[in-house]
Amino acid sequence: MLPTKEPDFPLPQATGSSRFLIFMILCLIMVGVVISFSWRIPPPPPPSEVKSDPLLAKGYDIYMRQCVACHGLKGLGDGPRAHAASIKPRNLRDEPWKYGDDPDSVRKIITQGGPQGGMPGFGPSLSPQDLRAIVIYVRHLGGKVRTDENSKGS
Ligand code: HEC
Numbered sequence: 001m002l003p004t005k006e007p008d009f010p011l012p013q014a015t016g017s018s019r020f021l022i023f024m025i026l027c028l029i030m031v032g033v034v035i036s037f038s039w040r041i042p043p044p045p046p047p048s049e050v051k052s053d054p055l056l057a058k059g060y061d062i063y064m065r066q067c068v069a070c071h072g073l074k075g076l077g078d079g080p081r082a083h084a085a086s087i088k089p090r091n092l093r094d095e096p097w098k099y100g101d102d103p104d105s106v107r108k109i110i111t112q113g114g115p116q117g118g119m120p121g122f123g124p125s126l127s128p129q130d131l132r133a134i135v136i137y138v139r140h141l142g143g144k145v146r147t148d149e150n151s152k153g154s
Pocket of ligand 1: 062063066067068069070071081085087088089090096097098099100106109110114115116117118119120122134138
């Protein structure tokens with residue numbers, strides 16, 4: 001039988017070391033949260049015709065934050081969340097628009113969402129200026145003619 005020998009170094013107090021461990025774990029979680037929030041993949045730079053027009057550039061910015069997950073980088077309806085949605089997000093580029101492509105109809109679908117779900121309503125989360133810019137941008141994306149009424153917004 002082996003003699004049981006006391007360790008000849010003092011063991012750290014159990015309570016103290018477990019508290020330290022918990023503290024370290026909490027720190028790691030916090031660092032993880034901060035990194036995951038700040039470490040977003042930056043969107044590609046906008047094409048020059050978008051960059052040179054302040055309204056389009058603003059719309060592009062909003063699109064890349066709010067819409068790209070479903071409608072995809074180029075509006076083809078192939079974003080990473082496209083498959084999770086109950087209905088397939090619309091291809092805003094190559095298909096005729098189901099709910100109308102005049103500025104009023106587009107504004108309505110963006111604020112109220114799709115009648116069958118799938119497309120969320122952005123209602124109050126977009127300011128009137130943001131809404132105007134995103135309407136102009138998605139219509140541009142779909143190659144719709146920019147009407148005077150649309151460029152003035154309202
Ligand atoms: C959660 C996924 C999702 C997000 C985010 C999303 N959409 Fe949609 N969108 C959809 C789906 C799904 C449809 C199709 C709805 C239908 O057919 O009823 C749709 C339809 C549309 C339509 C109608 C197209 C047509 O054919 O008439 C427009 C315009 C549109 N989205 C613009 C936007 C804009 C602009 C944003 C960002 C502000 C956005 N969407 C964010 C999923 C999304």
